[in-house]
Amino acid sequence: MNQLSTSQRVFRGVLLGLVILFFMFPIFWIFLMSFQTNEQILRIPPSIFFEPTLINYQALITGRLETQAGNLDIAFMENLWNSVFLSSSAVLLSLVLGVPAAYAFARYRFRLGEDIAFTILSFRFAPPLLVLLPLTLYFEDIGLSNTYTGLIWVYQLISLPLILWIVRGYFEDISPDIESAYRLAGHSWLQTFLKISIPLARPGIAAAGLLSFIFAWNNFVFALVLASADKQPVTVGALAFVTASGIQYGQIAAGIVLSVTPTLLLALYAQRYLVEGLSLGAVKG
Amino acid sequence: MSEVQLSLNSVDKTYYGKKIEAAVRAVKNLSLQISKGEIVALLGSSGCGKTSTLRMIAGFEGVTGGTIQLSNHEIQQLPPAKRNVAMAFEGYSLYPPLTVRDNIAFALKAERVSRSESDAKVMEMAKFLEIEEILERYPSSISAGQQQRASLARALVRKADLYLLDEPMGQLEPQLRSVLRVRLKQYLQEHQMTTVLVTHDQTEANALADRIAVMEDGELQQFETPTQLKHRPANIYVGTFIGEPPMNTFAAEVKPVGKGFQFQLEETGELLDYQKVDFQQPLRAQLIQHKRIVLGLRPHAVKLGKGALQAQVISNQWLGDQSHIAAEFANRIIVAVSHQREEFQLDENVPFHLEAEDLHFFDAENGNAIAHGLEM
Numbered sequence: 001m002n003q004l005s006t007s008q009r010v011f012r013g014v015l016l017g018l019v020i021l022f023f024m025f026p027i028f029w030i031f032l033m034s035f036q037t038n039e040q041i042l043r044i045p046p047s048i049f050f051e052p053t054l055i056n057y058q059a060l061i062t063g064r065l066e067t068q069a070g071n072l073d074i075a076f077m078e079n080l081w082n083s084v085f086l087s088s089s090a091v092l093l094s095l096v097l098g099v100p101a102a103y104a105f106a107r108y109r110f111r112l113g114e115d116i117a118f119t120i121l122s123f124r125f126a127p128p129l130l131v132l133l134p135l136t137l138y139f140e141d142i143g144l145s146n147t148y149t150g151l152i153w154v155y156q157l158i159s160l161p162l163i164l165w166i167v168r169g170y171f172e173d174i175s176p177d178i179e180s181a182y183r184l185a186g187h188s189w190l191q192t193f194l195k196i197s198i199p200l201a202r203p204g205i206a207a208a209g210l211l212s213f214i215f216a217w218n219n220f221v222f223a224l225v226l227a228s229a230d231k232q233p234v235t236v237g238a239l240a241f242v243t244a245s246g247i248q249y250g251q252i253a254a255g256i257v258l259s260v261t262p263t264l265l266l267a268l269y270a271q272r273y274l275v276e277g278l279s280l281g282a283v284k285g
Numbered sequence: 286m287s288e289v290q291l292s293l294n295s296v297d298k299t300y301y302g303k304k305i306e307a308a309v310r311a312v313k314n315l316s317l318q319i320s321k322g323e324i325v326a327l328l329g330s331s332g333c334g335k336t337s338t339l340r341m342i343a344g345f346e347g348v349t350g351g352t353i354q355l356s357n358h359e360i361q362q363l364p365p366a367k368r369n370v371a372m373a374f375e376g377y378s379l380y381p382p383l384t385v386r387d388n389i390a391f392a393l394k395a396e397r398v399s400r401s402e403s404d405a406k407v408m409e410m411a412k413f414l415e416i417e418e419i420l421e422r423y424p425s426s427i428s429a430g431q432q433q434r435a436s437l438a439r440a441l442v443r444k445a446d447l448y449l450l451d452e453p454m455g456q457l458e459p460q461l462r463s464v465l466r467v468r469l470k471q472y473l474q475e476h477q478m479t480t481v482l483v484t485h486d487q488t489e490a491n492a493l494a495d496r497i498a499v500m501e502d503g504e505l506q507q508f509e510t511p512t513q514l515k516h517r518p519a520n521i522y523v524g525t526f527i528g529e530p531p532m533n534t535f536a537a538e539v540k541p542v543g544k545g546f547q548f549q550l551e552e553t554g555e556l557l558d559y560q561k562v563d564f565q566q567p568l569r570a571q572l573i574q575h576k577r578i579v580l581g582l583r584p585h586a587v588k589l590g591k592g593a594l595q596a597q598v599i600s601n602q603w604l605g606d607q608s609h610i611a612a613e614f615a616n617r618i619i620v621a622v623s624h625q626r627e628e629f630q631l632d633e634n635v636p637f638h639l640e641a642e643d644l645h646f647f648d649a650e651n652g653n654a655i656a657h658g659l660e661m
Contacts, residue, residue, distance in 0.1 A: 177378035180345050181439070183365045184372050185392035199382065 027260075033253035041249045056254035065243075065251065072243060075229055076255055079237030083259065086148065086223070086233055087216040090155035091163075091209050097156075098163035099205060103197060105164070106171035120164055123157045128221045131157065136225055146228050154222045159212035166211070170204030171197060206273040214263050234259040290321040290356060290479040291342070291447055297350035298337050298503075311337045313503040315351070319496075322477040324470065326484055326494035330526075334503040335483045336375075339449050342481065343372050356446050372449040373440035375483075377432040379424040385435045386411075386420040392443045410438040413472065414465065429456040434465075441472070448473070450482040454489055466492045487527060499523050521652040524581045524645055530609060530620045533582045536649055539572050546572060548580060553615040558593065562641045568656045572646065575655060581645035584609075587621035589629075592638025598629045610635075 004012065033041050035052035059065045065072040104110075105117050135154065136145065144150030174197060182192045198205070220235040227236070238255050241248040267274065298312035312334040319325050327335035340346040342353060344365035353361040360368050371392070379388045386407055393403040411417045414434040419427050424435070433456040440448060453469075454462050470493050473480050484490050490497050491511040499506040499514065499522075506526075507519035518524035518532075525531045537548040537557070545560035557580070564572065572578070589610065596612035596619055608627040611620050612635060621637065629635050644658040 175376050175378055177374040177376050178380060180343070180365065181372070181374060181378045181436075182380070182391075183345075184343060184368075184370060185443070186366045186395045188364070188366055196380065 030253045030256050033249060034257045036250055036253075038246070038248060038250050041253075056250040057258075059251055060254055060258065065241075065248065072240075074237075074240050074251075075232075076234070076237055076240075076251075076258075078230065079232055079234045080259060082231060082237075083217055083233035083235070084262065086151055086155060087213050089148070090152045090159050090216045091213045093152060094156055094159035094163045094212060095205065095209055098160050098208075099167055099198065099201075100193075102164050102167035103171050103193065106168045107176065117164070117168070121161050124161045128157070132221065132225050139226060145226055146231055148231060151223060151227055151231065154226060155216050155219065157222075158215050158219055162212040162215065163205075163208040166208035167201060167204050170201040174200050203273055206270060210266060210270050210274060214267065217259075217263050287320050287322065289318050289354075290323070291317070291319040291481070292354040293317045293338075293342075293351065294354070295351040296338070296341060296348050296353060298334070298341060298346065299349045311503050312341070315500075315503075315505050317498060317505070317508060319479060319481065321479055322474070324473055324480045324482070324493055324495045326482050326490035326497045327500060328484060328487065328490045328497050329500035330485060333500045335500050336451060338500075339372075339451055339481065339483050342447070343370055343449055344368050369446045370449060371440040371443040371445035371447070373437045373451060373453050375451040375455065377424070377429075377436040379432055379435055379439070381424055384421050384423055385416065385427065385431075388424065388435060389420075389438045389442055392439065396443070406442050407438075410442045413468065414438050415461070430458060430461070433457060437469075441478075446479070448478050448480045450480060452484055453482055455484075455486070462489075463492075469493065487529065499526060501526070517654070517657050518581070518645065519654055521579060521581065521647045524647070524654070528583060530584050530622065532645070533584065533587070533617075533619045534647075535580045535582075535615065535617065537578055537580050539576050539578055541569075541573055548578075550615045551577075552617070555594070555615045557639065559641045564641075568646075571655050575646075575648060577649040578655065579647040579649050579652070581647060582619075582639055582643060583645075584620045584622040586639060586643030587619060587637055588639065589621055589623060589627065589635055589637045592636045594637050594639075595634050596637060598631055598633045598635055601627060601629050601631070603627075 032048060032050075034056055035054070036050050037053060037055060040050050060074070060076040063074055063077060065074050105113060131154075139145035139150050144153070178200070179192050179196050182196045183189065187195070217233070218235060219233070223231075223233050223236045224239075229237075229240075234255060238252055238259075241252045241255065293315055296312060296315045297310070300309045300311055302308060315334075315338060317325070327338060329335050337346060341348050341361070342355075344360070344363060348361045351361075352359050355368065355370070379385070380391070383391065389407045389410060390403050393406065398406070407420070408417070411420055414437060416431060416434050416438065419431055419435070424432055427435070433454070437450070437453050440450065454465065457465065466489065472478075482490075482493060494511065496508060496510055497514055498508045501522050507514060507523045509517070509519075514523060514527050518527060521534060525534065536551040538551060540547040540549060542560040545562045545564055547560060548557040549555070550557070594614065596614035599611045599613055599618065600609075601611075602609045603626050606624070608623045608625070609620065610623065610627060610629060611618050613619075640658070642658040646655040646657070647653065648655055
């Protein structure tokens with residue numbers, strides 16, 4: 001690294017500060033909001049000094065929301081659980097399907113191979129609404145609407161392409177001869193795949209899994225249309241705070257803080273994998 | 286000759302691209318019989334099909350046609366794991382998460398060799414290839430040459446019916462290479478290990494192999510001992526491919542004169558005069574029958590200093606133990622090698638002659654050898 005002069009260092013500090021302020025302010029503000037009552041939030045002018053209250057978190061965790069207009073049951077904790085369940089299952093299924101597929105695309109040239117891979121990627125280009133309308137109708141017919149199975153299936157549109165393409169690049173980076181050497185030593189194709197290919201591609205698989213988990217978690221529109229209250233994830237569940245008697249900003253903020261926390265922790269924990277996994281070519285034999 | 290260990294019978298390999306026109310026939314009707322304990326080198330320029338052949342024997346590529354027999358069993362349909370073949374890869378292909386020691390012991394573990402026996406074998410191999418000090422290191426932290434030796438050790442430590450070595454010494458330093466060549470050859474012979482090695486380096490092929498299969502464009506050109514390849518090349522390709530610097534070639538017309546012949550070079554009409562040489566039958570009859578031939582002359586056989594022919598010097602290089610002289614003769618460049626330091630100046634006209642017994646005669650139509658001067 002070059003030695004920076006004092007003025008350069010100050011300049012850099014100011015710039016970094018600005019960037020951090022810009023990106024972190026909304027999160028910081030929501031964090032503050034989650035400890036305030038609706039009256040405190042809506043006062044003019046807003047202030048960052050207030051008497052913190054845990055009432056929002058209480059309401060979310062107990063599931064009872066008390067407003068002037070009356071009491072309301074909210075399913076936030078169920079929603080949170082739904083989010084965890086839906087996202088993890090979707091990613092798990094995508095890994096089971098996507099990793100072997102990625103391997104096939106990386107190692108073998110077969111008829112229409114590139115076309116299939118591209119079609120799967122193109123799911124990411126299309127706006128979700130494009131598939132939602134026909135899917136709603138079909139899901140009604142075959143009884144998949146408002147089921148976990150149906151949602152996890154639709155979530156594949158989010159997680160599968162991501163996993164397939166990131167992991168494919170990873171497999172392509174592994175020299176096929178490493179696998180060949182293992183196979184010559186008396187191991188079957190499957191053993192080689194499980195013992196050599198997957199461990200070597202692990203950083204890529206972890207990164208792809210993590211990324212698609214975050215995308216699945218943040219998804220809103222699929223669940224909004226295809227699931228009702230008891231199957232909804234937090235992203236949709238937060239809508240419940242828009243009540244007849246007003247918008248419950250405090251609870252929304254607390255809900256956001258609670259729902260962001262798992263992905264944030266996960267991302268922080270796996271930061272190393274993410275960077276390593278997304279900058280291809282990290283495995284060198 | 287002892288029993289045949291590996292036999293390729295009319296093996297064909299075609300790679301099909303997206304379109305039928307894009308198909309590439311990488312190996313054409315290749316037949317080879319390799320005896321037990323024999324060391325064979327597949328030699329050729331890149332893209333000649335030698336690596337494809339190796340990969341078909343190992344089982345990583347299917348054959349398009351023909352059969353492969355190892356120890357009297359047809360193996361072309363078996364998966365690699367069932368062929369009992371050991372291979373050292375050009376790209377080393379060590380498992381990154383394992384130490385060098387574990388890499389070498391890997392296949393032994395799969396064969397359920399006992400721990401103590403495996404340790405002893407790994408140690409023996411490591412000593413043999415001079416990698417004892419790096420046994421506990423990981424592949425990413427050792428040099429290319431060390432990786433190559435580790436990969437070689439991993440192949441040789443196994444007990445297999447056949448050993449395949451793909452460019453086994455390409456990354457080694459020259460000194461180590463010549464030491465290891467001798468040692469490797471001894472080791473392979475002592476243990477009666479049937480070996481097929483792929484290389485583009487003639488020196489390596491000559492030093493290691495009992496017989497060399499020269500391949501070009503997917504076809505086997507000649508399968509012979511190193512000496513035979515040099516003295517009796519089967520065609521112009523082998524003649525010019527084997528030997529450094531390459532063989533000089535001249536198209537010529539055959540003119541019988543008395544007991545001997547004159548060869549008139551086609552481009553410029555120079556006469557190479559051998560009318561006093563006694564060309565005996567059947568060579569005599571063959572030459573008369575062919576009329577047009579290609580003459581091959583090894584650079585070592587071009588005798589500079591006296592003679593009826595003259596060439597104009599283009600370059601004269603002393604390599605420390607021999608002079609390489611390039612000169613213009615009959616509108617072409619002729620290369621000569623002399624074992625003493627020659628003092629010819631640029632553009633100097635130098636007389637030279639060629640002994641009849643050093644000439645190689647090739648058919649001008651198909652390039653096949655008609656005869657070699659030695660046979661007279």
